[in-house]
Amino acid sequence: MSTLTNALTTAEAATTTGWSARMLRYVEQLGLVVPPRSASGYRLYGPAQLQRLRTLRELLERSGLELGDVGVALRLRREPELAAALDAWFQTQLETEPRRPQGLPDDSDWLAFEQQKHTQLLEH
């Protein structure tokens, strides 16, 4: 098998990283570790992906986060409008008066992007 191309197949990657083959596909579906594909569609896990899978394991164990949580964090990284909206919300705490901060343009269209990009993390 891949003694020359240094890219592992799904089952091989599974055994060396401690995940199951099923979970590797699931992790890919969440957009967390997406390996390139061969011409015929086989997943090809290179050193970068293997490293990513191992450290992901560490991360989950040490932090107590779940896979979906990391997916959310990834989404925040990819959609800065969303992260900004969250930032804004977190700071709605102290303003007990209806004093408008007046440095912002206007908060009427404060978050104007099509939702529903939520479910299609991968365009498959």
Place this chain on the structure above:
Amino acid sequence: MSTLTNALTTAEAATTTGWSARMLRYVEQLGLVVPPRSASGYRLYGPAQLQRLRTLRELLERSGLELGDVGVALRLRREPELAAALDAWFQTQLETEPRRPQGLPDDSDWLAFEQQKHTQLLEH
């Protein structure tokens, strides 16, 4: 009732914000909107909390996030070590060679904090 103290009780806050009383308690349990309490333990929703509840509603509808997702984002805000760990992981993508970045001290104790603070978001 509270025409003088301008702080609403749970049921009142529920009707004016569109949440249910049950959900208000759940949102509090997630640490997202935590109202102060009266001496006898009644929740007192002031204008800040009401605003927070309404904008939280907006946020969820527009972004497609779930309540738990916002909880995770909040956790990232409160635990910068965790956010740093995630940052580190997200950048493990491009290093296809085992070249160590050598600007970092050492990644052996790269994330050393007691887990299990996960379940006790509120110390109750």
Place this chain on the structure above:
DNA sequence: GGCACCCTGACACGATCGTGGTAGGGTTGT
């Protein structure tokens, strides 16, 4: 002192998550 409200804790129940398994069909190497 009663009535209307609040609290916590529990059970319930559909929906989603994490994970395994299987079926049906292509690919690869000898």
Place this chain on the structure above:
DNA sequence: ACAACCCTACCACGATCGTGTCAGGGTGCC
């Protein structure tokens, strides 16, 4: 060509989430 792999698409199933409801007990006010 045949075994040994890989793929996608399902079904299953326990665990957790989101939400309602109810019981048992305290609080506030007329």
